[in-house]
Amino acid sequence: MSKLKGNLVIGQSGGPTAVINSSLAGVIQEAMKHDEITGMFGMVHGIMGMINEDFIDLGKQDPADIDGLRHTPSAALSSCRYKVSPNEYEKILEVLKKYNIRYFFYAGGNDSQDTAKKVSSIAKENNYELRAIGIPKTVDNDLPIIDHCPGYGSVARWLAIATRDAGLDTEAIGIVDNVKVIETMGRNTGWITASTALAKEHENDAPHLIYLPEKPFEEERFLADVDRVYKKLGYAVITVCEGLVDKNGEYITASSRAIDTDKFGHRQLGGVAIYLCDLIANGLKIKARWDKPGTIQRVSMVCASNVDLEEAYMVGKMAVKYAVDGKTDYMVNLVRESGKEYKCTTDLVELEKVALGTKKVPDEFINAEGNYVTDAFIEYAKPLIGGDLPKYSRLKKIPVKL
Amino acid sequence: MSKLKGNLVIGQSGGPTAVINSSLAGVIQEAMKHDEITGMFGMVHGIMGMINEDFIDLGKQDPADIDGLRHTPSAALSSCRYKVSPNEYEKILEVLKKYNIRYFFYAGGNDSQDTAKKVSSIAKENNYELRAIGIPKTVDNDLPIIDHCPGYGSVARWLAIATRDAGLDTEAIGIVDNVKVIETMGRNTGWITASTALAKEHENDAPHLIYLPEKPFEEERFLADVDRVYKKLGYAVITVCEGLVDKNGEYITASSRAIDTDKFGHRQLGGVAIYLCDLIANGLKIKARWDKPGTIQRVSMVCASNVDLEEAYMVGKMAVKYAVDGKTDYMVNLVRESGKEYKCTTDLVELEKVALGTKKVPDEFINAEGNYVTDAFIEYAKPLIGGDLPKYSRLKKIPVKL
Numbered sequence: 001m002s003k004l005k006g007n008l009v010i011g012q013s014g015g016p017t018a019v020i021n022s023s024l025a026g027v028i029q030e031a032m033k034h035d036e037i038t039g040m041f042g043m044v045h046g047i048m049g050m051i052n053e054d055f056i057d058l059g060k061q062d063p064a065d066i067d068g069l070r071h072t073p074s075a076a077l078s079s080c081r082y083k084v085s086p087n088e089y090e091k092i093l094e095v096l097k098k099y100n101i102r103y104f105f106y107a108g109g110n111d112s113q114d115t116a117k118k119v120s121s122i123a124k125e126n127n128y129e130l131r132a133i134g135i136p137k138t139v140d141n142d143l144p145i146i147d148h149c150p151g152y153g154s155v156a157r158w159l160a161i162a163t164r165d166a167g168l169d170t171e172a173i174g175i176v177d178n179v180k181v182i183e184t185m186g187r188n189t190g191w192i193t194a195s196t197a198l199a200k201e202h203e204n205d206a207p208h209l210i211y212l213p214e215k216p217f218e219e220e221r222f223l224a225d226v227d228r229v230y231k232k233l234g235y236a237v238i239t240v241c242e243g244l245v246d247k248n249g250e251y252i253t254a255s256s257r258a259i260d261t262d263k264f265g266h267r268q269l270g271g272v273a274i275y276l277c278d279l280i281a282n283g284l285k286i287k288a289r290w291d292k293p294g295t296i297q298r299v300s301m302v303c304a305s306n307v308d309l310e311e312a313y314m315v316g317k318m319a320v321k322y323a324v325d326g327k328t329d330y331m332v333n334l335v336r337e338s339g340k341e342y343k344c345t346t347d348l349v350e351l352e353k354v355a356l357g358t359k360k361v362p363d364e365f366i367n368a369e370g371n372y373v374t375d376a377f378i379e380y381a382k383p384l385i386g387g388d389l390p391k392y393s394r395l396k397k398i399p400v401k402l
Numbered sequence: 403m404s405k406l407k408g409n410l411v412i413g414q415s416g417g418p419t420a421v422i423n424s425s426l427a428g429v430i431q432e433a434m435k436h437d438e439i440t441g442m443f444g445m446v447h448g449i450m451g452m453i454n455e456d457f458i459d460l461g462k463q464d465p466a467d468i469d470g471l472r473h474t475p476s477a478a479l480s481s482c483r484y485k486v487s488p489n490e491y492e493k494i495l496e497v498l499k500k501y502n503i504r505y506f507f508y509a510g511g512n513d514s515q516d517t518a519k520k521v522s523s524i525a526k527e528n529n530y531e532l533r534a535i536g537i538p539k540t541v542d543n544d545l546p547i548i549d550h551c552p553g554y555g556s557v558a559r560w561l562a563i564a565t566r567d568a569g570l571d572t573e574a575i576g577i578v579d580n581v582k583v584i585e586t587m588g589r590n591t592g593w594i595t596a597s598t599a600l601a602k603e604h605e606n607d608a609p610h611l612i613y614l615p616e617k618p619f620e621e622e623r624f625l626a627d628v629d630r631v632y633k634k635l636g637y638a639v640i641t642v643c644e645g646l647v648d649k650n651g652e653y654i655t656a657s658s659r660a661i662d663t664d665k666f667g668h669r670q671l672g673g674v675a676i677y678l679c680d681l682i683a684n685g686l687k688i689k690a691r692w693d694k695p696g697t698i699q700r701v702s703m704v705c706a707s708n709v710d711l712e713e714a715y716m717v718g719k720m721a722v723k724y725a726v727d728g729k730t731d732y733m734v735n736l737v738r739e740s741g742k743e744y745k746c747t748t749d750l751v752e753l754e755k756v757a758l759g760t761k762k763v764p765d766e767f768i769n770a771e772g773n774y775v776t777d778a779f780i781e782y783a784k785p786l787i788g789g790d791l792p793k794y795s796r797l798k799k800i801p802v803k804l
Contacts, residue, residue, distance in 0.1 A: 016571045055802040068795025074570035165701045168476035294693030299567045393470025400457040
């Protein structure tokens with residue numbers, strides 16, 4: 001195979017994460033090793049940067065700044081959620097030619113993998129040689145086939161820590177604030193919410209109840225669940241997915257915002273925790289408070305998982321290696337090796353198999369009652385958060401004897 | 403002065419924090435040095451533990467667990483918000499006598515300092531010798547006289563980091579999610595919200611606007627502020643206090659919860675961010691999202707300030723030293739030394755001067771427009787968060803030349 005000489009372009013798409021800049025660093029640092037890659041351009045605001053010819057020259061950056069990306073959250077190139085129209089794909093083809101771009105990398109979720117696939121298609125249809133590789137990224141962890149998505153391990157660690165802290169808080173002051181409801185991100189799947197279970201070290205630790213959109217929400221069962229925990233412990237910590245739905249697939253609460261649909265037609269959610277607090281106050285006559293950490297949970301470097309940071313870097317590097325090796329129309333896949341020690345390696349999965357697909361939390365990861373996760377989920381998720389949570393101390397309940 | 407021999411009791415009251423257990427460790431470890439303190443009891447759920455004779459023996463704990471308290475958030479003894487009734491003070495007097503308690507320490511905010519004062523009063527009125535010392539603690543930072551309250555530096559660090567992260571997130575995806583509103587804690591004062599300004603390193607960094615309850619909220623000015631920032635940057639990050647009020651002193655939005663008043667008559671707040679997002683969507687026709695980290699912000703050990711942890715430990719130790727030294731009816735005060743290097747030492751302030759008082763953010767810390775803090779506030783708050791925020795990297799906007 002002859003070397004394909006030309007420029008490289010990389011874009012970041014969808015919601016920012018703690019580790020998507022690690023993937024960017026991986027791409028840049030790997031690309032510098034390959035002389036067929038003559039220049040490196042960063043799309044500003046993802047695919048919109050291609051359409052608008054808005055690029056940053058990545059080859060002229062300070063190497064220390066590139067290294068620093070491995071510990072910088074959000075999306076250094078700026079991101080987008082943009083559905084490209086057919087005539088804009090024509091424009092993208094022009095830009096590919098004009099800038100002699102032969103390597104196209106796009107980091108994102110299922111919408112972004114679809115965009116990568118379509119960019120490749122327009123090039124193919126016009127006999128323009130291009131290597132297009134998708135780089136997985138989504139805190140939602142909902143891409144098909146891949147073991148888990150870069151970004152997920154870090155949001156999971158953030159939520160494990162936050163839920164444990166919130167649990168200690170509620171344990172201490174639960175006689176006043178009886179119930180805490182934490183609303184997590186998760187548009188259509190419960191992966192993020194499920195990760196709050198990683199907070200639990202002992203039987204009575206938070207979270208006590210977990211509700212995922214994979215199981216239709218039922219008010220009466222919910223109230224009975226909360227009542228049972230409250231009667232046992234005197235308080236309860238509940239984690240719930242923003243995308244919770246009822247048996248008709250309707251979101252449990254409507255957003256209170258007037259403009260609530262993004263360009264892909266995804267509804268912006270909010271408010272399920274408020275709704276549940278009302279339900280608890282009215283149904284059980286006990287006080288409930290809610291936390292909705294929102295986007296703060298997805299971009300925290302303080303709680304980033306080392307495993308996640310390393311894997312995000314690896315998928316960036318491997319994307320370049322695969323492309324230089326002649327591969328195109330694939331997303332880099334993370335494959336968990338068998339064996340006791342956790343280890344992931346990469347291979348490739350066709351873009352068409354992941355584009356627009358959604359992997360829900362499977363039944364084996366959700367308990368029969370639909371109000372918690374199983375040990376199988378813990379086994380799956382625990383290695384992803386990069387080690388134990390910080391050690392805390394607990395006083396022994398030694399009574400005073402006169 | 404002859405030594406007052408007897409037992410020590412300590413309680414934790416009000417909202418948990420990252421550092422109130424450091425104060426507890428300080429009390430215990432200092433008390434062990436003084437032979438006139440014959441036993442150490444922890445009140446379970448603060449003053450309720452006194453009334454119910456519900457104590458933990460702190461003298462029989464593993465010393466490693468006591469050390470570990472210095473890095474364990476929440477309130478290890480469990481907390482309360484409990485207004486003691488007159489006949490319960492009689493019961494407390496009985497318990498003091500029954501357990502030969504001569505040293506009474508109570509860590510909390512202004513309600514708690516009032517409780518400490520009243521416990522001391524009932525003892526005095528009955529000629530029972532007792533040394534009662536208050537230990538300052540409140541993330542709200544609203545105790546009078548004291549330079550700042552243990553707990554505040556850590557919530558401030560948490561919010562500085564979270565706001566910087568949210569700022570990078572919004573900068574990256576602001577073309578989709580135009581405005582981010584972060585609702586912080588703060589019942590009646592804006593200290594916590596103001597601390598978000600510590601996120602800003604460069605002119606255009608988040609937060610762009612800060613709204614405190616010390617300045618009445620005006621919708622039209624608010625919308626004009628947001629519009630100006632949005633037109634300049636293409637996005638905006640706003641931080642707002644949950645206790646925001648209008649010119650009549652009415653909270654900007656009512657809580658949606660049915661049970662919303664605690665035992666002291668404080669209203670539980672929630673929902674101002676939702677209200678502002680609606681206002682922005684309707685008034686400016688741009689999309690706004692909100693984050694409400696809630697109680698998660700107040701108990702995070704991952705973001706705890708080292709300065710705060712050390713000072714919380716110090717006020718615990720000093721409380722014991724002052725009491726052994728014969729002092730009573732005081733709260734331990736933190737006094738900022740003059741000079742370039744930040745340093746706080748302790749002295750004492752009468753409990754009656756801090757009980758039930760509230761220190762608002764002064765005018766010199768709020769800008770003339772009422773939409774940001776001043777440099778004087780930054781100078782005040784910066785040393786409290788215990789050092790710089792983690793270093794991030796930023797790519798240079800070097801255009802691609804063909």
